[in-house]
Amino acid sequence: MKTLVIYASQTGFTKKYAEWISKRLNADVLTIQEAKKMKRDYYEKYDTIIYGGWAMAGSVGGSKWFLKEASAWKDKKLVIFCVGASPVDNPDVEDSMSKLLTDEQRTYIRAFYCQGGIDYSRMKMPSKMAMKALVSALSNKKDASQKEKDMAEMISHSYDISDEKYIVPIVQYVESGF
Numbered sequence: 001m002k003t004l005v006i007y008a009s010q011t012g013f014t015k016k017y018a019e020w021i022s023k024r025l026n027a028d029v030l031t032i033q034e035a036k037k038m039k040r041d042y043y044e045k046y047d048t049i050i051y052g053g054w055a056m057a058g059s060v061g062g063s064k065w066f067l068k069e070a071s072a073w074k075d076k077k078l079v080i081f082c083v084g085a086s087p088v089d090n091p092d093v094e095d096s097m098s099k100l101l102t103d104e105q106r107t108y109i110r111a112f113y114c115q116g117g118i119d120y121s122r123m124k125m126p127s128k129m130a131m132k133a134l135v136s137a138l139s140n141k142k143d144a145s146q147k148e149k150d151m152a153e154m155i156s157h158s159y160d161i162s163d164e165k166y167i168v169p170i171v172q173y174v175e176s177g178f
Helices: 013-025 032-037 040-045 063-070 091-098 125-140 146-154 164-175
Strands: 003-007 028-031 048-056 077-084 109-115
Touching (some): 003 032, 013 028, 013 048, 013 164, 028 032, 048 063, 063 077, 077 091, 091 109, 109 164
Parallel strands (some): 003 028, 048 077
């Protein structure tokens, strides 16, 4: 089975997961920029195509291209994964993941979540400013819930909670039969 991993990474967490998956599955790997330059027939040789991006307000960074192309790849095993700053057991993750794909897309694409972190030193300025504004809003909220206070504390600084164990469900799904 020939597998391709395509990814978009802003601060390095998704790249790390894409490389772990690629190594485990002996897959080819492309950045989203490289993938967009390929002709359609390039993808014919792959049985499985995996796309990864960062979690961003209920969507996956860079996924618009993949989701559009995926409709022509329904004969392949398709995976989308997102890497976010929240721990996998955060209830908001399950809610966001349930809204990631349409009902029709769920029939031919499988979605996964991997916890990553925040790296302010590698974040682009608009994203960094938005995160700092969120921290400020949560920290200064008069009647903030404990959940909001905990979130403000967590995202106020860089951290890395990524772990290779979070690729196991993806690898198991890809290695299972259609």
